[in-house]
Amino acid sequence: MVDRIILHIDMDAFFISVEQRDDPALRGKPAAVCGSLSRSVVTSATYEARPFGIHAGMSIQEAKRKCPGLILVEGNHSKYTETASRIFSILKVFTPLVEVASIDEAYLDITGSLLLYQSPLHIAQLIKNRIRKQEGLTCSIGIAPNKLLAKLGSRLKKPDGLMVIEKEKIQEILEELPVAKLHGIGPKLSETLRSINIFTCGQLGRFPASFLIKRFGVIGERLHEMGLGLDGSPVIPFDEEEDAKSISHSVTLEEDTSDKDLLRKVLLQLSEKVSRRMRKEGFYGSRVVLTVRYSDFYTFSKQRTLSRWMNSGNEIFGHSLEIFKSIPHPKPIRLLGVGVSLLKKEWCQQDLFEKREKKDNLLKAMDRVNERFGDWTLTWAELH
Secondary structure, eight states: OOOOOEEEEEETTHHHHHHHHHOGGGTTSOEEEESOSSSOBEEEEOTTTGGGTOOTTOBHHHHHHHOTTOEEEEOOHHHHHHHHHHHHHHHTTTOSOEEEEETTEEEEEOGGGTTTSSOHHHHHHHHHHHHHHHHSOOEEEEEESSHHHHHHHHHHTTTTOEEEOOGGGHHHHHHTOBGGGSTTOOHHHHHHHHHTTOOBHHHHHHSOHHHHHHHHTTHHHHHHHHHTTOOOOOOOOTTOOOOTTEEEEEEEEEEEEOOHHHHHHHHHHHHHHHHHHHHHHTOEEEEEEEEEEETTOOEEEEEEEEEEEEOOHHHHHHHHHHHHHTSOOOSOEEEEEEEEEEEESSOOSOOTTSOHHHHHHHHHHHHHHHHHHOTTSSOOGGGO
8 A cells, every 4th residue: 555645735824924925014023914903813923923922813902912013904814815725726736636724724645646746845845936936925834644744744844844754753753742732632632631641642642542532532542543643534625526425515714713603604605615516516405414523623413304305505504504503512613514415416306386496597597607706796695
């Protein structure tokens, strides 16, 4: 079996770096992007601001107390999205296997690309150079046998870094590495691990998996694997066509949140994406699946089987929202996913009195407008 080679690309202080690129007066100064200039939180801070303790999620008031000279810039999400889209297009030049993890990071499986390039290091350097030349931005890249370690590599060498974690060096690198350095182990989980005398990845990997499962439930086995540097999850392209079993979309949020209005909007956007793919491929479905991942990486799915067939984003949204509301949410949410399964190409048992053909023509007309003029040009009022 050929060993996989995964790249993790992480843009450096993405939002504020875009602002610095477009406004030279911000360069070399403590600055931060926020949602609004009156009441909001920091979403991205320059590396010059970080020695003052400024970080994402901090309130503007606290940030100004810590750094009175901090320059605040109101965020422009459409500009960041357009920039990210161009960056992801650069990545697809090197492999079709590009998984968009968030607006400023992606995983690449370059295993099959090595016949065209000298080495993984060469590919990484080409990507860094092209992003710098075309977008005026820097990124950090980790190269490793799996996604977990590739992400670790990019985090350990920021900003503008490049780190290779070779298979033979994994145990050596992880032995004294604090568990908090691994993606997915946050402050609270780190504290819990420290309470049972697990401080390093080496200790985590040697700890009995049975005890971890008993202590942490379903994530216990995953924690044990993380301590060993194991991760078998594939790189899944964002636009990968799925078979007729199901069609789904998910998104990792820019920051963990419990904001009901924001989560509602995300559910509607995901439902619309799923419905558009269903119509494009001629599918109707009768089961809606909701996936939720919390800030501690606990993930689960809940589904609802319907008595009728549908492919409308509004209908999918209605059912996914009802499922969402039926679940208690004790922690901030990191990822949301919406899917439809039990798919068929024909209408099946349509409602007798519903003007189905008229409704389908309306939805298809919306799809044509959005394909021509961009996502969400026409959509339901709740998305505005």
